[in-house]
Amino acid sequence: MVTLRDVARAAGVSPATASRALGNPDVVAVSTRERVLRTARELGYRANQAARALATGNSGMIGLVLPDIESPFFASIAKGVDARARELGSAVLIADTEEDAALEFEIAARVQERVEGVILCSPRMSRAHLEELAALGPVVLVNREAGGLPSVSFDTPAGVREALVLLHGLGHRSVGYVGGPRSAWSDAERRSTLDAVAGLEVDGLDIVDLGHHRPVFSSGVAAADAAAASGATAVLCYNDLVALGVIRRLQSRGIRVPEDISVVGFDDIPFATLAAPPLTTVAVPWAPAGRAAVDLLLGTGRPQAPQHFRLAVDLVVRDSTGAGPAGNAE
Amino acid sequence: MVTLRDVARAAGVSPATASRALGNPDVVAVSTRERVLRTARELGYRANQAARALATGNSGMIGLVLPDIESPFFASIAKGVDARARELGSAVLIADTEEDAALEFEIAARVQERVEGVILCSPRMSRAHLEELAALGPVVLVNREAGGLPSVSFDTPAGVREALVLLHGLGHRSVGYVGGPRSAWSDAERRSTLDAVAGLEVDGLDIVDLGHHRPVFSSGVAAADAAAASGATAVLCYNDLVALGVIRRLQSRGIRVPEDISVVGFDDIPFATLAAPPLTTVAVPWAPAGRAAVDLLLGTGRPQAPQHFRLAVDLVVRDSTGAGPAGNAE
DNA sequence: CCAGCGAATGAATGCGGTTTCATTGCTGTT
DNA sequence: AACAGCAATGAAACCGCATTCATTCGCTGG
Numbered sequence: 001m002v003t004l005r006d007v008a009r010a011a012g013v014s015p016a017t018a019s020r021a022l023g024n025p026d027v028v029a030v031s032t033r034e035r036v037l038r039t040a041r042e043l044g045y046r047a048n049q050a051a052r053a054l055a056t057g058n059s060g061m062i063g064l065v066l067p068d069i070e071s072p073f074f075a076s077i078a079k080g081v082d083a084r085a086r087e088l089g090s091a092v093l094i095a096d097t098e099e100d101a102a103l104e105f106e107i108a109a110r111v112q113e114r115v116e117g118v119i120l121c122s123p124r125m126s127r128a129h130l131e132e133l134a135a136l137g138p139v140v141l142v143n144r145e146a147g148g149l150p151s152v153s154f155d156t157p158a159g160v161r162e163a164l165v166l167l168h169g170l171g172h173r174s175v176g177y178v179g180g181p182r183s184a185w186s187d188a189e190r191r192s193t194l195d196a197v198a199g200l201e202v203d204g205l206d207i208v209d210l211g212h213h214r215p216v217f218s219s220g221v222a223a224a225d226a227a228a229a230s231g232a233t234a235v236l237c238y239n240d241l242v243a244l245g246v247i248r249r250l251q252s253r254g255i256r257v258p259e260d261i262s263v264v265g266f267d268d269i270p271f272a273t274l275a276a277p278p279l280t281t282v283a284v285p286w287a288p289a290g291r292a293a294v295d296l297l298l299g300t301g302r303p304q305a306p307q308h309f310r311l312a313v314d315l316v317v318r319d320s321t322g323a324g325p326a327g328n329a330e
Numbered sequence: 331m332v333t334l335r336d337v338a339r340a341a342g343v344s345p346a347t348a349s350r351a352l353g354n355p356d357v358v359a360v361s362t363r364e365r366v367l368r369t370a371r372e373l374g375y376r377a378n379q380a381a382r383a384l385a386t387g388n389s390g391m392i393g394l395v396l397p398d399i400e401s402p403f404f405a406s407i408a409k410g411v412d413a414r415a416r417e418l419g420s421a422v423l424i425a426d427t428e429e430d431a432a433l434e435f436e437i438a439a440r441v442q443e444r445v446e447g448v449i450l451c452s453p454r455m456s457r458a459h460l461e462e463l464a465a466l467g468p469v470v471l472v473n474r475e476a477g478g479l480p481s482v483s484f485d486t487p488a489g490v491r492e493a494l495v496l497l498h499g500l501g502h503r504s505v506g507y508v509g510g511p512r513s514a515w516s517d518a519e520r521r522s523t524l525d526a527v528a529g530l531e532v533d534g535l536d537i538v539d540l541g542h543h544r545p546v547f548s549s550g551v552a553a554a555d556a557a558a559a560s561g562a563t564a565v566l567c568y569n570d571l572v573a574l575g576v577i578r579r580l581q582s583r584g585i586r587v588p589e590d591i592s593v594v595g596f597d598d599i600p601f602a603t604l605a606a607p608p609l610t611t612v613a614v615p616w617a618p619a620g621r622a623a624v625d626l627l628l629g630t631g632r633p634q635a636p637q638h639f640r641l642a643v644d645l646v647v648r649d650s651t652g653a654g655p656a657g658n659a660e
Numbered sequence: 661c662c663a664g665c666g667a668a669t670g671a672a673t674g675c676g677g678t679t680t681c682a683t684t685g686c687t688g689t690t
Numbered sequence: 691a692a693c694a695g696c697a698a699t700g701a702a703a704c705c706g707c708a709t710t711c712a713t714t715c716g717c718t719g720g
Contacts, residue, residue, distance in 0.1 A: 001706095003705095005707095014671075015670090015706090016670060016671080016672095017670075019707065023707090027667090028668070032668080047707075048705085048707070049444045050705085050706080050707095051675090051705070051706035052708075053675095054380040054381050054705085054708095055706075055707045055709080056675085057675070059380060061444075069412065070409050075400045079398075079399050082424065082426045086425075091425070091440075091441070091444060094423075095412065095416075096412045096413070107416075114391075217604050245604075251606075274574065331676095333677085334676065335677095343699075345678090346702095347699055353678080357697090358698070359698060359699090378676050379677095380675085381705090382676080382677055383677090383705095384675085384678095384706065385679080385705055386677085386678065387705075
């Protein structure tokens, strides 16, 4: 392995100068710098990052902790984080917690030892653990808010509202809500928005609670049956996956989408476009959230830059929504 | 920040002993060890990984370089790598090359500086670059073979063969092949297997070349049209995504799957089960491949352990395949 | 013409661990 | 009783780089 001293010796300068030539080019004479750079290249010198990290106290890495890298939205967050980190010259240490709330803290703490700070995606850990982690080093939350910790979240209430307005405009007067897990922060948020919107902003709209469901495709059958029984003419789902499941079940029971029942999802996963019919859904900007999280973590911007980002969501209307009962449409 | 010296001082031992108590517990007296461990815990000591890496020359990290973390199979590989790495006490540094062959080498080289070795997934870079990278540190290839470099690949020929046997057994005599990108190593491999099997192992089976296509859903329409025009009664696709696209296009033209045409995919992405009809496909063990790659990289096993893994694939028969022309079925 | 200044460089130190080597104090053997 | 041998520990030397501080040298300005 060729070290900086080797380069320095070969170039006829001191290690200090060699170091400067590489890392602080403008404090060294042009001729010297070029000589050092050239011999470094010739010798195939590669800086030892561990040594650099030790000397500067700066690892040049950030951590990314998420429940499941195979989930489309976490993968998208990872994509955003990776891209932004590269732009800023940082490397990304990734850790999958396998949806295990108990492991989550341990894993994150171990990651924190190696990096400048960690990005926690939809963390399930307790608030106390969150704060303990924050004591170990910088932390940024994605899709969760807690205390004063920096976070990036989404304006899902606006998305819910938009969806409801769309549905109402199409003539629907009774829309079902297929909820997510009871423990999910975002499920609670959506329910309260639903009630608020139906009660105040939109006239004569009835929300029917279709229960809590695991956010997976197969939950669709129970949810679809409940929807069909409820008399709702439109369904808003916690998740694209369950929306897709609902559609499938509806179709296999001979109920047409959107002619008989309209379905709206959440997330806009890649497959939403490819489904039949293509899914109307509230698109959540996962990748931009990843980028924003990196910016928050690395403090790009002034010392007193905002500590919270709330990203706008976007209702994308495709073909799983259509006119409601005749006579209602505007 | 609390260092090892702080712990040592507080415990009344030398830094050397403190270090041993933590990292090499059996060479230190029980009483001493416990005292050190306790004070370390009390002080909230966390080892500085950079310092450890510098001293031991061992970063405890491995690199994972892949073209696109949002692709289901790369995500699965990542999952496997992450899980196995954690079992072995390593952290994983991830880098997404954004499908950019030119960036790939640069990114991998930069990753190599920080880790013990890197796992390259479906690398597009030249053989020369591959070897240059290997000179920088240990390298393991996934889904590609090159020179003597350690690799884990898949026995796709067996999968192709299985699929063909299934189709022939169902009475199909003319099956189309929807190919992948011209540059893909695995496409070439499949084509030659196709020819070999059709020519030698299975009687009276005709393979019709349906051209090269980008491995995405939307390629399905061109491929489906070509298939319909070719008179083939079954189609084998490079990819689940194009298989799904083919099915969609076929259906929208009023051609039924599998009654009129059978379709077989490759990969078994999560959505293959959820499609209508559920897709018959050759399942590739991506996550196990990730695990195997880690084992190869970290040299779990004897010094002269095998340097190549070739994992078995598995044809999973679902509902996109059915009987061919009447009278042929066995 | 010389004091004084700034640019360029080198010597030395530290970052926080690990590890070699030497030292100390015992136990057990002859 | 003396000594070999071993277990437990400490002192000190790195690991490879960044950085502070001191030094040298060529210039400028009074």
